[in-house]
Amino acid sequence: xxxxxxxxxxxxxxxxxxxxxxxxxxxxxxxxxxxxxxxxxxxxxxxxxxxxxxxxxxxxxxxxxxxxxxxxxxxxxxxxxxxxxxxxxxxxxxxxxxxxxxxxxxxxxxxxxxxxxxxxxxxxxxxxxxxxxxxxxxxxxxxxxxxxxxxxxxxxxxxxxxxxxxxxxxxxxxxxxxxxxxxxxxxxxxxxxxxxxxxxxxxxxxxxxxxxxxxxxxxxxxxxxxxxxxxxxxxxxxxxxxxxxxxxxxxxxxxxxxxxxxxxxxxxxxxxxxxxxxxxxxxxxxxxxxxxxxxxxxxxxxxxxxxxxxxxxxxxxxxxxxxxxxxxxxxxxxxxxxxxxxxxxxxxxxxxxxxxxxxxxxxxxxxxxxxxxxxxxxxxxxxxxxxxxxxxxxxxxxxxxxxxxxxxxxxxxxxxx
Amino acid sequence: xxxxxxxxxxxxxxxxxxxxxxxxxxxxxxxxxxxxxxxxxxxxxxxxxxxxxxxxxxxxxxxxxxxxxxxxxxxxxxxxxxxxxxxxxxxxxxxxxxxxxxxxxxxxxxxxxxxxxxxxxxxxxxxxxxxxxxxxxxxxxxxxxxxxxxxxxxxxxxxxxxxxxxxxxxxxxxxxxxxxxxxxxxxxxxxxxxxxxxxxxxxxxxxxxxxxxxxxxxxxxxxxxxxxxxxxxxxxxxxxxxxxxxxxxxxxxxxxxxxxxxxxxxxxxxxxxxxxxxxxxxxxxxxxxxxxxxxxxxxxxxxxxxxxxxxxxxxxxxxxxxxxxxxxxxxxxxxxxxxxxxxxxxxxxxxxxxxxxxxxxxxxxxxxxxxxxxxxxxxxxxxxxxxxxxxxxxxxxxxxxxxxxxxxxxxxxxxxxxxxxxxxxxxxxxxxxxxxxxxxxxxxxxxxxxxxxxxxxxxxxxxx
Numbered sequence: 001x002x003x004x005x006x007x008x009x010x011x012x013x014x015x016x017x018x019x020x021x022x023x024x025x026x027x028x029x030x031x032x033x034x035x036x037x038x039x040x041x042x043x044x045x046x047x048x049x050x051x052x053x054x055x056x057x058x059x060x061x062x063x064x065x066x067x068x069x070x071x072x073x074x075x076x077x078x079x080x081x082x083x084x085x086x087x088x089x090x091x092x093x094x095x096x097x098x099x100x101x102x103x104x105x106x107x108x109x110x111x112x113x114x115x116x117x118x119x120x121x122x123x124x125x126x127x128x129x130x131x132x133x134x135x136x137x138x139x140x141x142x143x144x145x146x147x148x149x150x151x152x153x154x155x156x157x158x159x160x161x162x163x164x165x166x167x168x169x170x171x172x173x174x175x176x177x178x179x180x181x182x183x184x185x186x187x188x189x190x191x192x193x194x195x196x197x198x199x200x201x202x203x204x205x206x207x208x209x210x211x212x213x214x215x216x217x218x219x220x221x222x223x224x225x226x227x228x229x230x231x232x233x234x235x236x237x238x239x240x241x242x243x244x245x246x247x248x249x250x251x252x253x254x255x256x257x258x259x260x261x262x263x264x265x266x267x268x269x270x271x272x273x274x275x276x277x278x279x280x281x282x283x284x285x286x287x288x289x290x291x292x293x294x295x296x297x298x299x300x301x302x303x304x305x306x307x308x309x310x311x312x313x314x315x316x317x318x319x320x321x322x323x324x325x326x327x328x329x330x331x332x333x334x335x336x337x338x339x340x341x342x343x344x345x346x347x348x349x350x351x352x353x354x355x356x357x358x359x360x361x362x363x364x365x366x367x368x369x370x371x372x373x374x375x376x377x378x379x380x381x382x383x384x385x386x387x388x389x390x391x392x393x394x395x396x397x398x399x400x401x402x403x404x405x406x407x408x409x410x411x412x413x414x415x416x417x
Numbered sequence: 418x419x420x421x422x423x424x425x426x427x428x429x430x431x432x433x434x435x436x437x438x439x440x441x442x443x444x445x446x447x448x449x450x451x452x453x454x455x456x457x458x459x460x461x462x463x464x465x466x467x468x469x470x471x472x473x474x475x476x477x478x479x480x481x482x483x484x485x486x487x488x489x490x491x492x493x494x495x496x497x498x499x500x501x502x503x504x505x506x507x508x509x510x511x512x513x514x515x516x517x518x519x520x521x522x523x524x525x526x527x528x529x530x531x532x533x534x535x536x537x538x539x540x541x542x543x544x545x546x547x548x549x550x551x552x553x554x555x556x557x558x559x560x561x562x563x564x565x566x567x568x569x570x571x572x573x574x575x576x577x578x579x580x581x582x583x584x585x586x587x588x589x590x591x592x593x594x595x596x597x598x599x600x601x602x603x604x605x606x607x608x609x610x611x612x613x614x615x616x617x618x619x620x621x622x623x624x625x626x627x628x629x630x631x632x633x634x635x636x637x638x639x640x641x642x643x644x645x646x647x648x649x650x651x652x653x654x655x656x657x658x659x660x661x662x663x664x665x666x667x668x669x670x671x672x673x674x675x676x677x678x679x680x681x682x683x684x685x686x687x688x689x690x691x692x693x694x695x696x697x698x699x700x701x702x703x704x705x706x707x708x709x710x711x712x713x714x715x716x717x718x719x720x721x722x723x724x725x726x727x728x729x730x731x732x733x734x735x736x737x738x739x740x741x742x743x744x745x746x747x748x749x750x751x752x753x754x755x756x757x758x759x760x761x762x763x764x765x766x767x768x769x770x771x772x773x774x775x776x777x778x779x780x781x782x783x784x785x786x787x788x789x790x791x792x793x794x795x796x797x798x799x800x801x802x803x804x805x806x807x808x809x810x811x812x813x814x815x816x817x818x819x820x821x822x823x824x825x826x827x828x829x830x831x832x833x834x835x836x837x838x839x840x841x842x843x844x845x846x847x848x849x850x851x852x853x854x855x856x857x858x859x860x861x862x863x864x865x866x867x868x869x870x871x872x873x874x875x876x877x878x879x880x881x
Contacts, residue, residue: 007627014631032581043582049538050646052657054633055665057642064632102621103628105561105586106542179699183692235796237702263636264675269689279637309789311702356514363513370515 004089010099012089016069016080017115019265020172021228021258024048025061025110025145028167028223033143042104042111042144044167049110062113062147063103067091067128071117075174075185076269077233077262080117085267090119093132100136104144111145111167112136118151126154126162133165145223152192156199160220163203168223168255171196173248176241180234197252200225204253224255231285232277233262237311239303242288246299249292259285284313291320294351295344317406321347324384325402334386335366347405348381380405420450423497426570426594428453429489432497437475440505451497477508484511484519487526490533490570496525532569537578539651540565542588543619561588564615564654572597573606580604591615612654622656629657635668636675690719690804693797697770703793705771705786710735715766715801722880723758724807726798726817727767728849732781735772740765748850749813752866756873764805768812768820769794783851791820808842811876814849821846833872835879843879847872 004012026048033040050059068090069080079086091099100112114132118125129148136142148166150159163169171193175181178190200221207220227248231241245257261282288305291297305323306313314322324331324347333342335357343354356374360366368390372378383392383401419439423431432451439449485500503510503518510516514523542561561583565572572592579590580599590597591610598605643661652658694714700706713730716739733743741749753760769790774781786794798820802810812818818826821844822836828848836844848869856862 007624010624010627011631014628018632018634033584034581039585041583041585043578049534051538052629052655053643053647054629055640055643055661055668056634056637057639058634059646060629060632063628099624103625105583106544106619106621106625107540107563107583108625177696177699179696183696235696235700235702237793240701261637263634264672266675268675276636279639307789309703309787310793360513360515363510363516366515373515373517373520 006095006099009089009091009095010065012087013065013067013069013091016086016117017064017066017113019079019260019263020064020113020115020149021058021260022147022170022226022256023050023059023061023064023113024147024168024223024226024256026223027255028145029219031143033141036141036143040141040143041101042142044110044143044145048145051108051110061110062145063100063109063111064113065091065096065099065115067093067096067114067116067125067132068119069117070119072120073118073185073187075188077174077184077230077265079265079267081269083269093128093135096132097135097140100144101140101142104142109144111142111147113147113149115149116151122151122153123155123158126151126158130158130161130165133162137165147223150196150200152188152196154196159196159199160203163200163207163220164218166221168226169200169221170226170228171200172228173244174228174230175234176229176231176236176244177234180236184233194252197225197227197248197254201252225252226254226256226258228258228260231259231261231282237306238281238285238288238313239306239311241285242292242299242303242306245289246292257289259289278315280315281313284315284319288313288319291323295320296341297323317402318347320345321405325405328401331384332386332392333384335371336361336386336388346381346384348375348377348384418450419444419448420452421497423451423453426453427490427573429486432489432500433485436501436504439501441475444505446498446502446505449498449501451494451501477504478511481508481511484522484526487529488522490529490574491525492569493525496522499525529569529571532567533571533575535651536565536567536571536575539647539655540579540590541622541655543616544621545616559587561586562615563588563590564610564612565590565592566654567592568650570594576604626657626660630660630664633664635664635671638665638668640665686719686804690801693800693804697797700770700797702796703771703790705769705773705790708774709771711738712770713738713740713767713772714770714797715764716740717760717764717766717805718762719764719805721762721764721805722808723762723877724764724766724802724805724810726810726812726821727765728814728816728851729767729769729783729786730772731783731851732772732774735781740767744854745849745851748853748866752850752870752873755870756877758873758877764801764807766798766801768798768817770797786816788819788825791816795820795823802840802842806842809845809876809879810838810842811845811847811873813847814852817849818846833875845872845876845879847876 026046028044030044030046032043048061050061052060054060069086070088070090071080071082074082096114103109104111114129116125116129133146133148136146146166147168147170148162150162150169150171152171173190173193174185174188181188181190203220204224207217210217211219229241241259248254248257259282261277261279263276288302291302292299301323302319305319305326313319324345330345333346335343340354340358343349343357344351353374357366357371360370360374365388368378368382368387371381371385371387375381382390383405385392421435488496488500499518499522503522510519513519540563542563545560545562547558547560572590572595576597579588583599585601587601588599591614594609596607596610598607697712697714700712713734727741730740731743731745734740750760769786773784773786773790775784810821812821815828818828818831821838823839828846831846833847836846838844848865850869853862853865853869856865
């Protein structure tokens with residue numbers, strides 16, 4: 001096999017990393033090169049920056065690569081599994097450091113997201129990953145964002161070191177159901193993955209605790225931990241996925257759960273379904289995730305928006321609207337009186353619009369025209385609201401309400417599958 | 418008419434000082450003309466004199482200052498006057514986002530903040546080595562130079578971000594209005610520049626483009642989402658965007674190729690089917706699992722050319738864990754023998770894989786699966802089809818026909834003719850053998866059985 005140059009390796013090892021949906025550079029502590037010792041490079045903002053967007057609509061914020069795509073595991077959904085015929089490559093830690101710094105200096109990226117196939121052993125692989133982070137932080141005083149994947153079953157001390165260098169650490173639960181994991185990733189085990197998450201959470205809690213007492217206490221993964229599950233490769237319904245995600249948020253204090261619609265990979269295993277689920281399904285799951293995280297919905301409430309027979313969320317309308325159409329007795333909501341949590345339930349009102357309403361109504365009683373100025377589409381919101389000059393008596397009881405507020409059918413996914 | 422001349426497009430202090438005095442003097446917004454630099458805007462304007470500052474301090478809410486500091490950077494020439502109108506009227510209105518003037522100014526502030534954010538995201542530095550080594554140390558004098566075209570007057574306001582981030586680098590950001598230069602210690606400003614003043618290339622850009630092309634997943638093309646966050650106006654100064662057209666054009670083809678090269682039966686299809694059946698054993702996609710004994714998965718060779726789909730397991734199938742072993746199964750087997758089809762060569766499965774029943778005393782009476790249960794179980798049916806890839810599928814009864822065709826049909830309307838299935842195979846609909854068991858009239862039952870056998874024969878001819 002011919003020797004790969006750096007670009008050749010990058011093509012393979014970025015391609016291999018793209019099935020991880022996360023590219024976030026947000027949620028970490030603020031720091032910058034100017035406030036540190038001289039010679040440093042980089043800064044982090046609270047909100048993260050997307051430096052480019054690929055035609056798949058995904059944000060490119062970090063240099064997202066694998067250290068190597070060789071792997072001793074044989075997970076069916078993974079392009080890097082042992083039995084795949086994909087070309088293999090491996091970066092040295094120094095090459096990754098170089099690439100990261102060169103990209104960063106040109107303002108292409110916010111930092112590095114490093115993962116790896118498992119070579120030799122979990123510990124060896126984890127060691128290599130930690131080495132890259134240590135070089136960046138200690139040799140080059142790199143203050144940008146670092147996201148490290150932790151390897152299942154790696155030594156706890158290595159994971160602890162990873163957390164000290166990284167802004168975020170993550171380990172993927174991979175499949176929403178245990179049966180699915182058993183079928184598609186026979187070498188991985190749900191209890192061991194969750195065990196690793198529990199350890200990370202404990203380390204975050206410990207250092208946060210120490211941080212309260214000593215200002216100089218080291219920070220462990222200040223942007224927390226996240227995970228990812230693949231949607232549509234096992235039999236999990238949307239209801240199952242929502243429940244699983246809620247459990248993960250709750251038990252491990254995750255910052256984010258990413259949902260990745262299974263997408264066809266080159267040289268796929270025969271165990272995999274050939275058809276991908278509609279991308280809209282992934283989108284609806286993200287929306288339901290948002291409802292839980294920012295709109296005070298309980299997981300069982302979101303799950304109640306799903307079809308009770310199939311456990312699936314509707315694809316043609318968003319879960320918030322689906323919930324509102326199902327529980328019409330909660331509406332209409334009075335914009336001039338209702339508390340924040342009820343306003344947040346109105347389909348078409350986002351967090352910003354609700355806060356604007358709360359602020360505006362301190363000044364005067366709101367008419368429908370006032371609300372119209374604060375929202376994108378008053379026609380969608382109207383049936384669920386009471387304003388000073390508006391009461392949707394006839395509307396909210398209409399049997400055809402769904403067709404009035406649901407978005408017009410677009411021709412989605414014409415060539416899908 | 419009073420003319421106020423501000424020092425620069427982003428001269429917030431100048432605007433604030435002038436506006437404070439004018440507002441305290443009670444000068445209405447309509448009598449002030451705001452202009453920048455020396456450009457004369459209104460030849461008939463009088464004096465550019467500020468009224469004396471009144472003694473009482475002008476208090477404004479913090480939110481007003483925040484709004485003004487952002488909105489003043491907008492490219493709309495009306496921004497000074499609009500801000501003044503809000504200040505001279507009642508700056509406390511800033512807390513009312515439904516106020517039309519506040520709404521408009523907030524819209525401006527939002528656009529400015531977005532432009533600031535996009536500049537932080539989309540500035541692209543190119544590295545150059547100056548011919549002269551760095552004075553003093555003799556190191557190579559490396560500089561990073563970017564050319565950027567913002568929409569609003571945000572460059573100065575954004576300088577701090579780049580200083581804080583690229584502190585140890587010598588860099589310049591050139592824009593049409595103004596240039597920023599950082600030498601690792603001090604920030605200096607220069608006049609506006611042109612694209613030609615910036616370097617035209619950087620070898621690292623090719624590596625970056627390789628990354629951009631490789632991280633893109635062609636199986637999930639969403640150009641709308643890309644354009645929303647990376648509007649075309651920024652493209653001309655971002656090297657990677659040169660690839661977009663081709664990546665989009667070849668995406669569908671690449672995805673189709675991936676699907677087309679999926680493995681055909683043989684190899685580990687058997688293993689895949691066994692893993693699938695194992696997963697189905699734990700299915701909870703609908704509520705039927707709660708009362709049924711077990712999942713009754715399909716059976717037969719995974720390379721079968723013919724798939725037969727029943728409705729759902731009955732009482733005996735539920736206990737045995739195999740399809741078509743009860744009374745209806747006996748009728749089915751008899752008909753298969755008469756039709757001359759070897760059941761051992763056929764993949765036999767059900768539309769719904771758990772038994773649905775109502776208890777009547779000690780007996781469990783079969784009950785028809787509803788649309789939701791059929792839909793919930795569709796996942797398994799589709800997975801089975803993906804592995805078996807039958808050329809011919811025979812649906813027994815209305816529930817099976819619904820699963821096979823994905824819509825409600827009547828037996829009468831579809832029975833006994835070849836149908837094209839969406840996944841490429843052929844379909845055939847006939848009655849369910851349990852229907853034959855329920856016919857009270859013996860003669861009629863025999864006729865119906867013969868017709869069922871004829872249906873099976875007719876279907877099998879399609880494979881010839």
